[in-house]
Amino acid sequence: MDAPGLVYLCCSYICPCFQSRSKDTEDAVLVKESNSVKSSPSTELSSVSGKIPASPLRVPPSPGRFSMSPKLDRIGSVHLTMRQVARATQNFSPSLKLGEGGFGTVYKAQLQDGQTVAIKRASRENSDALRSEFRSEIELLAKIEHRNLVKLLGYVDKGIERLIITEYVPNGTLREHLDGVHGSCLDFSQRLEISIDIAHGLTYLHSYAEKQIIHRDVKSSNILLTDRMRAKVADFGFARVGDNESGKTHVLTKVKGTVGYLDPEYMRTFKLTPKSDVYSFGVLLVEILTGRRPVESRRSPEEKVTIRWAFGKFNNGEAMHLVDPQMKEAVDKKIFKKMLNLSFECAAPTRADRPDMKSVGERLWAIRMKYLQLGRGE
Template identity: 50%
Template sequence: MNQTRRSPISPVIRSGSGSGQVWNQSSSSTSKSSTSKSSSASIYSLNKDQQPKKDASFFGFLARVLTCTGDIAAVDEDHHPPPTIQSFTHTSVESNKILYHSNSTISSKASEGPHGTGTDELSFQDICKATGNFSAANIIGEGGFGVVYKGTLKNGSVIAVKRAKKNNYDTGTPMEFKNEILTLSKIEHLNLVRYYGYIEHADERLILVEYVPNGNLREHIDGKRGNGLEIGERLDIMIDVAHAVTYLHAYTDQPIIHRDIKSSNILITDKLRAKVADFALARIKVEDDATHISTQVRGTAGYMDPEYISTYQLTDRSDVYSFGVVLVELVTGRLPIELHKPTNERFTTKWALQRLKGGEVVLAMDPKLRRNPASLMVIEKVLRLARQCLAPTKQPRPSMKKCAEILWKIRKDFHEHNDVMAAANHSVQVPEIDARKNRREFFGIEDDSSSNQRFQSA
């Protein structure tokens, strides 16, 4: 990784998950008088006095961890949460000096975990054993920052280990590594991957996070994972992502802009619920009255806010634009950029919105989805929301909170429509009638073709 500073006139754009990343070390927040926030009631009313239930993490905060002293909320994935954003209490990291400090050997004690195995002490050597010495067989993902491995600890618990690529830095710790740790240490939400800790050992840089076993959203859309996502499951995923990003924008101590919302950064659980991952590009809005963050352009081609690209001003509406692209992906099944398609279909968002405008929603629908009135209703409403998110400038775009509210209403309408259709299609079971037996008994007609006498007198 090239750690030299770059001029803002040369934006760095990732064409995909495997391309390189360059960190801009000279970004700043631009302040402006903030507009007054709406005080109207919404589904996200937050009770700040509410204290969540404590859930001691098995991993504690591992390996010279950034310690969050707040409570960790216990969550149950079987439970469909009400339309609220959960509040979690965290002590913000006041200084990142610890990130710049490096020891040759690092370990920490982990508190009692979900398996009730008591405390444990993990070191870099323990992680090597857990990952089979970073065996290629345990690789579960790869990006510009590094490779992600599946690790099985000695008590059987499974974690994900993000290992920074050594060629990404010459000396010291890469900025993406420090940035991701700082961001992850401030957040805790049902629909965000859980952070366990980090290790710096000689020239190794590791981040330890929750293992999500069922691949990412792009793999499910492409049919590489699972049995295909039905429209109801896709709606659930849209809402999960909307909740996660709303939490980042509005319910953390300092607003966080993810800056890389895309289908490959949305992990899917065994129960087909979504968790947003990869905070290497995330930015924290330090000043409360800042309207944007001036920074070098970073992100993935096809998902990036065009206004951010042209002005170098990052806002929470940049995440809204990226979310709009994900909505179109879930509706159409296509990648944001399809180079093998005809010229007028290569940019999926533009093509899909043209189908919406022309009243041809069914043509934009993922071929793998069932065609029925309820599904078509969802596709049309989601595309209308996506059109708002994909506005070329930030002003017309809705907030992520508003997106979640709209999606909750769409899902409610979808379930009600299905209930009505199920009731209408319900019919009384008519007993099966044996027509041949009736003909034989009442009219003396034999159906045996070998019989010469096919009619008998009564």
């Protein structure tokens, strides 16, 4: 389907529901820390004009000066050649593949010192075309550090090979957990904590980094989970540096993101602000609560677009019909409705009607405190 058609389709489905990212060597630089980027397909639309420990409310400031020409070797202590990369990935064995997306394929890799990392390898046939995306991700990841954001460890840019090396996050993607791929289902407490973690990561990008960063591809398959079920936002290939001055927008010639999560105002006007991430987060929050993907093509027309279906149910007093049936526990009605209401505010079709991510994080924190007072709904 061409871009105008996709824009029309997404807007027509969603809008009626509401009112109102060195030197030329083979070396990659890694720091001595470990813990992956799991890639998943994104869409580029060419435009024609125990329980989980508590999450801190405070988001730490940016750790260092932001430069658009980062020198990654200032943080490095381990150097890899392409031969070493091939050995670490067993020559990019399919058995070590973690995921695949528009940029390329992500592999689990074990270094000689025993450190496990994730290596994202750009598609060789699209190497030149993906250079901008590669540079964008490197430049941005090199300058951010937050526990809810995947950490850059190194990179390789040699000939037709472009590799991004990040910490390995062992527990797969949020979408996999919502699908039950890893066995047990996420309970409500875990979903709430994951939502708060994502909000903290985005708040850091929007408000605490020295240069504002807009992710542009917030979705469940770009949220990685640690072995303690902490969430980390991954895949910064579409990210853009924003403007810390309130009200500023970027006019872009291409709309990038994933259908179902794309801000309808961004698609219509090609103007990008942090509120585009807020919209995507709203859609993601509904996904977390219901377990449904943003677009469920096999369902009936009235249930095909999850945000529209959920909004209708909520307005008809059927909010509890939206609870993911995989959650066997009793979910407190007031808590669930507060989260749904917040998700709809975030996914308002007009950016002026959406809260900023800092406010979203604060409200989720308040919901969490109320939830704990209720004894986790028991």
